[in-house]
Amino acid sequence: xxxxxxxxxxxxxxxxxxxxxxxxxxxxxxxxxxxxxxxxxxxxxxxxxxxxxxxxxxxxxxxxxxxxxxxxxxxxxxxxxxxxxxxxxxxxxxxxxxxxxxxxxxxxxxxxxxxxxxxxxxxxxxxxxxxxxxxxxxxxxxxxxxxxxxxxxxxxxxxxxxxxxxxxxxxxxxxxxxxxxxxxxxxxxxxxxxxxxxxxxxxxxxxxxxxxxxxxxxxxxxxxxxxxxxxxxxxxxxxxxxxxxxxxxxxxxxxxxxxxxxxxxxxxxxxxxxxxxxxxxxxxxxxxxxxxxxxxxxxxxxxxxxxxxxxxxxxxxxxxxxxxxxxxxxxxxxxxxxxxxxxxxxxxxxxxxxxxxxxxxxxxxxxxxxxxxxxxxxxxxxxxxxxxx
Amino acid sequence: xxxxxxxxxxxxxxxxxxxxxxxxxxxxxxxxxxxxxxxxxxxxxxxxxxxxxxxxxxxxxxxxxxxxxxxxxxxxxxxxxxxxxxxxxxxxxxxxxxxxxxxxxxxxxxxxxxxxxxxxxxxxxxxxxxxxxxxxxxxxxxxxxxxxxxxxxxxxxxxxxxxxxxxxxxxxxxxxxxxxxxxxxxxxxxxxxxxxxxxxxxxxxxxxxxxxxxxxxxxxxxxxxxxxxxxxxxxxxxxxxxxxxxxxxxxxxxxxxxxxxxxxxxxxxxxxxxxxxxxxxxxxxxxxxxxxxxxxxxxxxxxxxxxxxxxxxxxxxxxxxxxxxxxxxxxxxxxxxxxxxxxxxxxxxxxxxxxxxxxxxxxxxxxxxxxxxxxxxxxxxxxxxx
Numbered sequence: 001x002x003x004x005x006x007x008x009x010x011x012x013x014x015x016x017x018x019x020x021x022x023x024x025x026x027x028x029x030x031x032x033x034x035x036x037x038x039x040x041x042x043x044x045x046x047x048x049x050x051x052x053x054x055x056x057x058x059x060x061x062x063x064x065x066x067x068x069x070x071x072x073x074x075x076x077x078x079x080x081x082x083x084x085x086x087x088x089x090x091x092x093x094x095x096x097x098x099x100x101x102x103x104x105x106x107x108x109x110x111x112x113x114x115x116x117x118x119x120x121x122x123x124x125x126x127x128x129x130x131x132x133x134x135x136x137x138x139x140x141x142x143x144x145x146x147x148x149x150x151x152x153x154x155x156x157x158x159x160x161x162x163x164x165x166x167x168x169x170x171x172x173x174x175x176x177x178x179x180x181x182x183x184x185x186x187x188x189x190x191x192x193x194x195x196x197x198x199x200x201x202x203x204x205x206x207x208x209x210x211x212x213x214x215x216x217x218x219x220x221x222x223x224x225x226x227x228x229x230x231x232x233x234x235x236x237x238x239x240x241x242x243x244x245x246x247x248x249x250x251x252x253x254x255x256x257x258x259x260x261x262x263x264x265x266x267x268x269x270x271x272x273x274x275x276x277x278x279x280x281x282x283x284x285x286x287x288x289x290x291x292x293x294x295x296x297x298x299x300x301x302x303x304x305x306x307x308x309x310x311x312x313x314x315x316x317x318x319x320x321x322x323x324x325x326x327x328x329x330x331x332x333x334x335x336x337x338x339x340x341x342x343x344x345x346x347x348x349x350x351x352x353x354x355x356x357x358x359x360x361x362x363x364x365x366x367x368x369x370x371x372x373x374x375x376x377x378x379x380x381x382x383x384x385x386x387x388x389x
Numbered sequence: 390x391x392x393x394x395x396x397x398x399x400x401x402x403x404x405x406x407x408x409x410x411x412x413x414x415x416x417x418x419x420x421x422x423x424x425x426x427x428x429x430x431x432x433x434x435x436x437x438x439x440x441x442x443x444x445x446x447x448x449x450x451x452x453x454x455x456x457x458x459x460x461x462x463x464x465x466x467x468x469x470x471x472x473x474x475x476x477x478x479x480x481x482x483x484x485x486x487x488x489x490x491x492x493x494x495x496x497x498x499x500x501x502x503x504x505x506x507x508x509x510x511x512x513x514x515x516x517x518x519x520x521x522x523x524x525x526x527x528x529x530x531x532x533x534x535x536x537x538x539x540x541x542x543x544x545x546x547x548x549x550x551x552x553x554x555x556x557x558x559x560x561x562x563x564x565x566x567x568x569x570x571x572x573x574x575x576x577x578x579x580x581x582x583x584x585x586x587x588x589x590x591x592x593x594x595x596x597x598x599x600x601x602x603x604x605x606x607x608x609x610x611x612x613x614x615x616x617x618x619x620x621x622x623x624x625x626x627x628x629x630x631x632x633x634x635x636x637x638x639x640x641x642x643x644x645x646x647x648x649x650x651x652x653x654x655x656x657x658x659x660x661x662x663x664x665x666x667x668x669x670x671x672x673x674x675x676x677x678x679x680x681x682x683x684x685x686x687x688x689x690x691x692x693x694x695x696x697x698x699x700x701x702x703x704x705x706x707x708x709x710x711x712x713x714x715x716x717x718x719x720x721x722x723x724x725x726x727x728x729x730x731x732x733x734x735x736x737x738x739x740x741x742x743x744x745x746x747x748x749x750x751x752x753x754x755x756x757x758x759x760x761x762x763x764x765x766x767x768x769x770x771x772x773x774x775x
Contacts, residue, residue: 022661028661032651039647061544062549068546069546102451112635112636115451169449257724258648262424262651266420269420272416272662273661276406276409276413276669
């Protein structure tokens with residue numbers, strides 16, 4: 001015969017304070033666990049969204065990021081003339097040779113500065129990155145000293161709003177538009193005319209070249225043609241998505257290593273907390289357990305009743321922790337991306353896997369913590385248990 | 390003394406529970422120590438900066454170079470003792486996962502401005518003589534098993550092509566916070582090659598390092614330097630080395646705040662574990678406290694009894710946790726990819742913080758049980774069946 005669920009619920013209720021304390025302990029651990037995963041997931045989501053499937057990006061082989069890459073104009077011309085590159089009706093290649101530099105901007109409201117990437121693009125760039133939409137203002141005119149800024153730059157930095165002017169490269173650049181790319185890394189950038197920016201920064205070469213392939217299926221052929229060309233030997237082509245994923249690897253790994261180390265340590269702490277609570281629950285109720293047993297409940301039933309109790313405890317804690325963590329989704333954080341030396345903004349992102357893993361984690365903590373005490377309860381001898389009072 | 394004995398007896402009543410609580414606290418203190426160490430390691434660059442050094446870089450951002458010609462103009466600013474310069478070289482050594490700074494410096498003065506990089510006199514002299522020589526940090530020498538006379542081939546990215554450097558010196562860090570993982574070579578070597586291969590890029594330096602006579606004059610000297618180049622094509626931004634390092638870290642601020650927050654959550658968790666144990670103990674002992682009161686023990690005895698037990702458990706746990714923090718951080722540093730944190734030490738402040746947190750928690754965790762014990766009248770307590 002099974003001990004009714006109500007018994008376990010009532011037991012938790014009777015010792016409210018201890019229950020709540022244990023629950024908070026588990027909730028905090030789950031909160032940290034979920035928050036760390038959400039942060040790593042958010043960062044990767046942002047950077048991966050920055051790439052698109054049928055785009056290829058070309059960099060110098062030894063370059064660790066766009067900022068340290070150099071591609072000559074002749075090399076760029078060879079790349080864009082490869083047959084797998086998509087073309088516009090007028091025969092122009094669907095490609096953008098880009099000049100990437102970094103400028104310093106000051107945060108709104110604080111003393112701190114951050115490095116922001118400025119990307120000089122070709123007129124075809126907007127076709128390569130259709131996810132970029134103007135939310136206000138207009139596109140910069142090619143041939144003029146105008147720029148558009150990403151939504152996260154406009155929001156967070158001084159003098160980066162619509163209609164303002166930013167000073168760099170020996171000139172003032174008017175901000176004529178704000179664009180948004182639905183949370184990709186481009187939101188942390190400033191875009192302008194590549195020729196104008198190149199002139200201003202005295203750069204006659206490109207940093208990277210991005211091309212659209214006629215179809216994603218052409219990727220292998222493009223790579224073969226690329227590698228076969230001796231003039232392109234110091235360069236390297238990668239699917240855009242893969243490139244941005246690699247860019248995020250370092251930081252995501254750091255977050256994960258630290259996060260896992262902390263949560264493993266934490267979870268041991270929480271398991272111990274649950275264990276203390278459940279041992280106390282058992283010893284407080286020795287007589288009660290004896291009574292249950294003499295009423296005819298089997299050892300197995302007692303064991304499962306106590307396990308159910310710790311399961312409920314951990315589930316409540318897990319849900320509370322997740323609820324707390326889900327609030328984080330409204331926050332966006334920024335960090336320096338060491339691969340590009342510039343700042344990238346992203347938000348905490350929750351995914352079904354994270355929810356599942358967090359709850360599983362909570363339940364495992366509860367069961368592991370509750371198991372030994374439950375075994376002790378089940379093994380109590382009826383007579384001595386009844387005598388314990 | 391008798392109270393002491395009672396405290397110990399009380400602790401030993403539920404050996405398992407006390408043991409679990411001590412372990413719980415030890416673990417939390419350990420986590421706290423690890424997290425704080427990560428934070429201090431993050432700011433190692435800021436901490437290691439000297440008060441008498443200013444950094445002058447391009448006003449737009451650090452990736453733009455400044456003309457070499459600025460050197461002689463900066464030197465004339467009053468209050469300046471020495472000016473030197475450096476370029477970020479970057480490049481790839483072995484593969485892209487080897488993180489350490491590779492910089493081209495003004496061989497003549499760089500080590501005078503950075504006295505914390507200790508190079509033996511004879512090695513420094515050889516280094517200064519040979520154009521393709523480099524000096525590496527002791528950590529780099531150890532990590533790649535490099536000896537004096539070895540060749541370091543590096544594939545350039547910012548400065549394309551293959552570069553070879555001969556190790557002519559190995560520096561030792563003077564302080565625990567000094568970065569032992571730099572690779573330093575002649576700016577002149579870079580310059581010669583740039584003159585041949587990319588003349589537009591010759592005569593450029595990444596940043597100037599200025600040693601000033603009086604650290605108190607930093608703001609004034611910085612302004613004077615920046616005024617020299619105002620409205621020129623390459624305007625400068627001069628700030629203290631500390632501010633420069635902090636600028637790099639500003640973007641990571643949010644992450645550091647998050648990690649910081651977590652470290653306080655840890656303290657919250659210790660408090661919960663210990664608080665729970667103490668509340669349980671008090672609940673079981675209501676009757677006993679009533680007996681003690683009847684026997685004439687004063688309120689203060691009870692307070693001492695409960696707070697003493699709580700403190701004893703928390704300090705024991707704290708001490709064990711701190712002891713384990715050292716091997717744990719060492720293991721964590723091993724688990725990280727090499728070179729992420731060139732400086733990764735448990736700082737004295739971390740130990741102080743963790744220790745005081747444990748004690749504080751011990752005190753706070755006893756508040757509630759004490760309140761309960763004192764609030765219960767003797768008759769009420771005696772009536773309780775435990």
